[in-house]
Amino acid sequence: MCGIIGYCGPRNATQILVEGLKRLEYRGYDSAGIAVGLNGSLKVIKTKGKIKELRQKIPGDMISSYGIGHTRWATHGVVNDINAHPHTDCSGNLAIVHNGIIENYESLKNMLESEGHIFHTDTDSEIIAHLIEKYFNDDLEKAVKEALPLLKGTYGIVCIHAKDPGRIVGARNGSPLVVGIGKDEMFLASDVTAIIAHTKKAVYLEDGEVVFIKPEDFITTDINDKKITKEIEQITWELQEIEKDGFPCFMEKEIMEQPESIKRAMSGRIDKELATAHLGGLNLSTKELINLERVKIIAAGTSFYAGMVGAYLLEAIPRIPAIPELASEVRYKNPIIEKNTLYFAVSQSGETIDTLFAMKELQRKGATVLGICNVVGSSIARDSDGGVYIHSGPEIAVASTKAFTSQITVFYLFSLLLARMRDLSFSAGEKLITDLISIPLKVENVLSRWQQLKEMAIKYAHYKDFLFLGRGVNYPVALEGALKLKEISYIHAEGYSSAEIKHGPIALINEETPSVFLVPDDELREKIISNIKEVKARKGKVIAISVEGDEEIKDIVDDVFEIPATHELFYPFIMVVPLQLFAYYCALELGRNVDQPRNLAKSVTVE
Numbered sequence: 001m002c003g004i005i006g007y008c009g010p011r012n013a014t015q016i017l018v019e020g021l022k023r024l025e026y027r028g029y030d031s032a033g034i035a036v037g038l039n040g041s042l043k044v045i046k047t048k049g050k051i052k053e054l055r056q057k058i059p060g061d062m063i064s065s066y067g068i069g070h071t072r073w074a075t076h077g078v079v080n081d082i083n084a085h086p087h088t089d090c091s092g093n094l095a096i097v098h099n100g101i102i103e104n105y106e107s108l109k110n111m112l113e114s115e116g117h118i119f120h121t122d123t124d125s126e127i128i129a130h131l132i133e134k135y136f137n138d139d140l141e142k143a144v145k146e147a148l149p150l151l152k153g154t155y156g157i158v159c160i161h162a163k164d165p166g167r168i169v170g171a172r173n174g175s176p177l178v179v180g181i182g183k184d185e186m187f188l189a190s191d192v193t194a195i196i197a198h199t200k201k202a203v204y205l206e207d208g209e210v211v212f213i214k215p216e217d218f219i220t221t222d223i224n225d226k227k228i229t230k231e232i233e234q235i236t237w238e239l240q241e242i243e244k245d246g247f248p249c250f251m252e253k254e255i256m257e258q259p260e261s262i263k264r265a266m267s268g269r270i271d272k273e274l275a276t277a278h279l280g281g282l283n284l285s286t287k288e289l290i291n292l293e294r295v296k297i298i299a300a301g302t303s304f305y306a307g308m309v310g311a312y313l314l315e316a317i318p319r320i321p322a323i324p325e326l327a328s329e330v331r332y333k334n335p336i337i338e339k340n341t342l343y344f345a346v347s348q349s350g351e352t353i354d355t356l357f358a359m360k361e362l363q364r365k366g367a368t369v370l371g372i373c374n375v376v377g378s379s380i381a382r383d384s385d386g387g388v389y390i391h392s393g394p395e396i397a398v399a400s401t402k403a404f405t406s407q408i409t410v411f412y413l414f415s416l417l418l419a420r421m422r423d424l425s426f427s428a429g430e431k432l433i434t435d436l437i438s439i440p441l442k443v444e445n446v447l448s449r450w451q452q453l454k455e456m457a458i459k460y461a462h463y464k465d466f467l468f469l470g471r472g473v474n475y476p477v478a479l480e481g482a483l484k485l486k487e488i489s490y491i492h493a494e495g496y497s498s499a500e501i502k503h504g505p506i507a508l509i510n511e512e513t514p515s516v517f518l519v520p521d522d523e524l525r526e527k528i529i530s531n532i533k534e535v536k537a538r539k540g541k542v543i544a545i546s547v548e549g550d551e552e553i554k555d556i557v558d559d560v561f562e563i564p565a566t567h568e569l570f571y572p573f574i575m576v577v578p579l580q581l582f583a584y585y586c587a588l589e590l591g592r593n594v595d596q597p598r599n600l601a602k603s604v605t606v607e
């Protein structure tokens with residue numbers, strides 16, 4: 001949730017840290033700070049607010065060769081200057097930044113206070129600084145290793161000490177840390193976006209590892225000081241992918257990128273000759289795939305709704321029972337692992353703690369869990385038993401858009417693969433492929449008519465409550481449409497199966513509560529039209545996302561956005577894009593910060 005950056009080398013650390021924090025701001029953004037080594041001591045500058053406020057507080061001549069920085073999303077302690085990271089020890093010589101939660105901080109704080117340590121903040125993180133101080137004897141790395149076993153909870157910690165200058169120590173347990181290797185300079189960050197302007201060479205730390213870096217090299221060990229040799233990996237993202245590239249914000253850029261990102265998710269994975277799909281990283285034999293009896297999908301947020309679409313497809317195409325479950329619920333419900341069951345953990349970031357820990361719980365009980373992730377080298381991607389990258393490129397806006405359409409692309413491919421091993425004919429496989437390949441153009445068609453959605457948003461943005469209604473494979477799309485609207489515009493919105501409105505939501509309908517209906521040209525269309533009439537009869541305003549050529553609907557509803565026709569199972573792609581744009585333009589109309597909506601974070605690494 002929070003972002004971390006550390007630097008040591010010949011360039012000005014202050015500048016590198018602030019630029020890195022700017023790139024990490026999407027992860028957490030209520031306060032920020034840096035600590036740099038300056039003339040034998042540390043200078044700490046921190047503030048509540050955004051990086052631009054931090055920048056204003058930093059003197060232009062503050063030049064240093066090492067330092068650490070942090071952008072915070074508050075968990076313990078209110079948002080103010082004092083609770084912002086870095087935190088220092090009593091001497092002011094040691095500074096730490098921390099992502100995660102220290103669960104036993106109260107007992108550690110009592111112990112440290114009784115030993116004379118004075119605390120200044122309400123955070124759990126400050127105890128880390130004092131605990132390391134307790135063990136510090138001119139060797140920061142040694143002190144960190146002595147302190148770590150006492151911490152319970154999750155952490156990515158990075159620290160520096162004025163008496164051990166020019167070096168940085170990092171430790172990971174549940175919160176990601178990556179070492180960036182430059183020429184005579186080193187970086188340490190929570191996320192590669194902070195460092196790709198400087199280097200493409202990265203080393204990803206695993207849980208239980210500690211790294212000690214200086215400008216010319218780094219050493220990784222476990223907490224018992226046993227040396228660990230790490231592989232240097234190449235970062236595949238390009239700098240331009242994490243820039244707005246002429247768009248006013250990342251969310252618009254990412255919505256508009258979807259024709260390309262969907263193509264990337266299917267690229268090299270379609271086999272036209274055999275009318276099937278190839279997914280290289282599944283690590284499952286043909287026999288295992290054929291013997292599958294069940295699929296379960298765990299995820300959170302938008303990824304969960306993509307998982308719901310995926311489950312629908314798996315039941316509809318290869319006819320395999322599939323169940324989507326919220327990762328946060330799976331983790332604590334003592335899940336039952338059945339034989340011949342395959343699990344998918346779906347996560348854009350690959351770091352969502354609920355999904356990661358649910359996956360570990362399932363694996364501990366012997367389940368096979370595959371990841372569907374975007375971020376290469378992320379925790380879920382590394383710790384899963386195999387998986388498929390969606391290759392969306394970096395998603396920076398907090399509200400997820402392009403990841404959703406890429407995640408469902410992978411589910412179409414996996415469904416096709418399984419179906420062709422079972423009872424889907426060659427020609428039916430070919431037809432699915434043709435429909436899938438035609439999707440990017442259809443998405444482009446929808447995107448090209450953004451103006452119409454903008455006008456609709458201007459007309460409706462001032463309503464306080466919305467319903468989003470869809471059925472079948474489009475039911476999760478209705479949930480996602482409602483989620484997008486509430487996330488970025490703060491308008492209250494509920495998603496439902498339109499069949500369910502009679503069981504409650506219809507009580508909300510009046511002139512002040514518009515409904516957005518998803519109306520494909522499938523066998524449920526007539527039933528949806530009946531639901532629309534029920535809403536209209538109660539004076540509810542209705543926006544319909546309907547298929548080109550559906551003239552009847554225009555006479556019934558208040559506003560229509562037409563989408564191109566497709567195979568009935570492929571509507572989620574084309575239905576979700578107008579909902580993303582509608583939410584986006586509503587948020588703009590209301591003057592919201594679209595990329596960084598209040599209280600939210602891109603990757604939720606705390607429970």
Ligand code: G6P
Nearest residue numbers: 300301302303347348349352400
């Ligand atoms: C946060 C983000 C959402 C995202 C969810 C799951 O809530 O704000 O946009 O859908 O986490 O994230 P993941 O990275 O696991 O897909």
